[in-house]
Amino acid sequence: MANELDTASSSGADIGTSNSAINTSSSSASTAPATTPSASYKERLHISEQPWTLSNWYKHLNWLNVYLVVILPIIGFTLAAFTPLQTKTALWALFYYFMCGISITAGYHRLFSHRAYSASPVVEVIFALFGGGSVQGSIRWWSAGHRVHHRYTDTDKDPYSVRKGLLFSHIGWMLLLPNPKNKGRADISDLNSNPIVRWQHKHYLPILVFMALVFPCIVAGLGWGDWMGGFVYAGIIRVFFIHHATFCVNSLAHWIGEQPFDDRRSPRDHVITALVTFGEGYHNFHHEFPSDYRNALKWYQYDPTKWLIWTLKQVGLAWDLKTFSQNAIEQGLIQQKQKKLDQWRRKLNWGVPLEQLPVIEFDDFLEQSKERALVLIAGVVHDVTNFVDEHPGGYALIKSAIGKDATANFNGGVYDHSNAAHNLLATMRVGVIRGGSEVEIWRQAQRENKDSTLTKDSNDMSIVRANAQPTRTARPFQGAGAA
Ligand SMILES: [Zn+2]
Ligand SMILES: [Zn+2]
16 A cells, blocks of 8 residues: 555565464474574564564554554544534545545556556546545556456465455455565556556655545535535545445455356355445456456446446547457356356266176076066166165066066156156166176277267266166157057
8 A cells, every 4th residue: 555565565464374484484493403593593584474572563564554544544533523424525425435436446456457448548547546545555556466466366475365364355464564475476567658657656645645635625625614524524534435345355255255157266256245346246257357347247236337437438438348258258157057066966876887887697687686676777787676665656567577677668668767767776776787788888888988978077977967877768669659
């Protein structure tokens, strides 16, 4: 934040990691030669790697950010206790809140960080000024950090990694001095060559003070005589709310909601986050398609930032709005859905795979059928002993099939069994018959991996489509009956 941008940089640090770094370091130090004095070793450690003590706690903090993010709001809320809130000032504070907030989302984020569209210099200057009024650092610093966040999401180099805790990703990363070892790099040459970005970066502090505190105070003062109210409500308290609204993109949007595109990393989609963050809440989509000018895809989803960019295009102030193709978007959706399906499939009993079943001679099948209820269907032997009494078609029919090849009867000769029946049957498999022609062909194809209709899922499980169990055969009696 603010102007010590290059040093504050785009890397984060947290207490947990720092402590563990200390522990591993000191244990290796203790095994090191005695010539390495531990005191000087500790001096070489960055403050973020040292444990918190009563004498060094203040060195862990980024004090400029502590003033702006913690102490300033405390002053603001204290002053508010003595400053009556006028209706006009409340409306102005709300309007100015929206102006500054959306300059971050449409400007800092989608325009400057992601180049999701191009905009007229007039628009860029407005975003530079009102974004400055949000007190979130210069465009150059903010965008560099954000590009690093996208590049290294959830790793140690992610400046606001949610893996270090919700509070860290929300505000901690800003208040603590980051470990320089975790500094991630991102290309910002395009920003360095933008004169508006350079100008804003160079004069960031006066822009901040004027836009965040002086300007809202002047408008309320000259407008309706409420100088103090403008300063307190449209200035300090508004900044507090913008801070926490936009911090929610780093915390809440990586914490609550759905992951319809990819669940390997933390970004999530949630309407509450969208409502709080001017539409930045569809963050799973955003991390998959970062240079899309949209965050919400559906017209009814709340994304005022998208609506603003679209409106700017209609009046000729923005152009070249980037979108990923519907094809690419649906591919991501399907792949994630497929992954979930595969996980679900894995939990179910599909029967022992045919290739793992023992091969039984036909004579052995006949012999064993005398002791247990074995039924042969399409070359697969099933033990239906525990099912005989439960057979929906009655005891007699299933009894008559024991010790026989019931392929035709099962597939329409007596009753054309349902897909569910074939699935249930598969769970009773105990072997395959040598020379059982259909199943032999099927097994051969499986071994040679030629059978395109029975493919494997991501868990290496065979996908058995509806009506595609190997016990399902062509209905042998259909034509005969009609003729
Ligand atoms: Zn993110
Ligand atoms: Zn982004």
